[in-house]
Amino acid sequence: MNRREAIRQSALWAGVAALWASLPARTWAALERPPGWSDAEESLLTLIGDTIIPTTATSPGAGAVGIGRFILVQATDCYAATAAAPETVRRGLKEIEEASRKAHAKGLADLSVAQREKVLTDYEGRPASVIAGAGGGHPFRLIKELTLLGYFTSEPGATQALRYLPVPGGYKGSLKLGKDERSWAL
Helix, strand or coil, X not given: CCHHXXXXXXXXXXXXXXXXXXXXXXXXXXXXXXXXXXXXXXHHHHHHHHHXXXXXXXXXXXXXXXXXXXXXXXXXXXCCCCCCHHHHHHHHHHHHHHHHHHHHCCCHHHCCHHHHHHHHHHHHHCCCCCCCCXXXXXXXXXXXXXXXXXXXXXXXXXXXXXXXXXXXXXXXXXXXXXXXXXXECC
């Protein structure tokens, strides 16, 4: 990681911390939706997030934490200064819908979970140079990155999907996890 990337990541985490501290409820849906985004775009992002991180027996999926709203806010307010993130997200949504209609003659929301996974896997596997207007990189990389960031910094993601200990004990740098153990949050 070079210095520029380290500064960008630090600024990103500071933005996430500021957003998290301002939430009245511990879900990203409590954030105000940035202007210019529609309900349909937010719903599609939530569906994509829930396909990337589905609900399990022990933790909620990304849709339960309002991941669509988080992606909209981050792309508009935090990523927009360094890149064309809102346009990249919109381009990704359009291309994913087109890929879904081409493969199954239905929108992504009308597909089964297995079909959605296949559409997203195929879309992710396409090289950025093949994707229309590939300036700014592969749109799915940004959507996936924001999904993971939003989910694992949400209260359910940090306390139910990961193990969480508010006041940890001593540092143990190399700790083996058992077969059914989860990674630790902060």
